[in-house]
Amino acid sequence: MRTIGILGGVSYYSTIKYYEQLNILYNEHFNDKTSCPCIIYNLNFEEIFHLQNDNKWDEIFKIIKISSEKLKDAGADFFVIPSITLHKLHNKILSEIELPFLSFLDVLLNVLLRDNTKTLGILGTKITMEEDFIAKHLLKYEIHTIKPSPIDINLVNELIFKKLIKGIIKKNDEEKLIKIIQRMLYNKAEKILLGCTELPILLKNANIDLPLIDPIIAHCNAIFEFSINN
Numbered sequence: 138m139r140t141i142g143i144l145g146g147v148s149y150y151s152t153i154k155y156y157e158q159l160n161i162l163y164n165e166h167f168n169d170k171t172s173c174p175c176i177i178y179n180l181n182f183e184e185i186f187h188l189q190n191d192n193k194w195d196e197i198f199k200i201i202k203i204s205s206e207k208l209k210d211a212g213a214d215f216f217v218i219p220s221i222t223l224h225k226l227h228n229k230i231l232s233e234i235e236l237p238f239l240s241f242l243d244v245l246l247n248v249l250l251r252d253n254t255k256t257l258g259i260l261g262t263k264i265t266m267e268e269d270f271i272a273k274h275l276l277k278y279e280i281h282t283i284k285p286s287p288i289d290i291n292l293v294n295e296l297i298f299k300k301l302i303k304g305i306i307k308k309n310d311e312e313k314l315i316k317i318i319q320r321m322l323y324n325k326a327e328k329i330l331l332g333c334t335e336l337p338i339l340l341k342n343a344n345i346d347l348p349l350i351d352p353i354i355a356h357c358n359a360i361f362e363f364s365i366n367n
Contacts, residue, residue: 138174139364142213142236144204146179147220148302151334151353155219158357166365174364176211178204182302189222189264198226202234209236217241217360221332221352222262225270241352242274244359245330248350249280257350258283258326260317261333263294271332283326289317293336301335311343318347 141159145152159173180200188197201223208216215237218224230238249257257275259266259282267290272282285293296310314336318329328348331337337351 139214140212141173141175141360141364142205142208142211142216143175143177144180144201144208144216144218145177147182147185147218147223148335149179149182150302150304150338151219152177152179154334154338154353155217155357158353159361162357162361166361173361176208176213178208178211180204185223186298194226197223198229198233201226201230205230205234205236205238215239215363217356219334219353219356221271221334222264225264225268227270227274239360239363241356242271244356245271245350245352246275246278246280247359248355249275249328250278252328254280254327256281256283256325256327258285258318258321258324258329259332260285260293260314260321260329260336261331262297263290265332266290266293271330283321283324285317285321289320293317293333296339297333297335301333301339304338306339311339314339315343315345315347318349322347 143155159175163171163173185197205216213236217239221241224240224242227240227242257280259271266284275282292313300310321329328350330350331352334352337353
């Protein structure tokens with residue numbers, strides 16, 4: 138089995154969910170108490186948050202590179218980042234970091250190709266929704282993306298940073314998010330990416346039947362398969 142390096146802390150809450158889901162997959166696969174072989178190195182979200190707001194992505198990349206080296210030195214065979222926003226650096230990470238990177242963007246692409254999805258609605262942080270790093274990754278396979286309205290972008294971003302990264306779950310926030318999803322589906326999105334790893338946590342108890350992509354489930358399934366298949 139390959140040892141998984143998890144570059145966590147952004148946020149700590151989504152990192153917990155990755156760790157939990159990966160251990161569930163190992164337990165189920167081996168039908169016993171086998172634990173996930175992983176090493177977690179936490180980034181300081183306070184530092185990353187301010188660097189993002191100041192658009193200092195070169196500084197963020199330096200932090201990721203140094204941290205990946207610590208994971209490698211500790212015995213990780215590859216690494217993942219439980220933050221979709223940080224996948225803005227997808228290409229730079231793949232080309233300039235030695236430790237293999239299992240990117241969520243590649244996992245997402247495989248899911249969409251498998252399901253023959255041609256139009257994807259994107260939710261997430263403001264950076265994820267407004268910038269085009271996901272759209273560019275998908276467009277070469279003729280998969281198009283849809284953004285929420287500017288008002289909904291601000292609402293979702295505020296929800297993430299003021300509540301979800303702290304684990305604050307409110308029923309009225311769940312209802313607001315569902316309405317935003319329904320508006321995007323009305324605008325011809327075939328599936329909706331819950332493109333911040335905190336968003337699925339808000340909907341975990343919702344009684345809904347919507348075409349959603351949970352990045353935690355999708356990414357952890359791919360991480361698990363890569364880890365156990367040498």
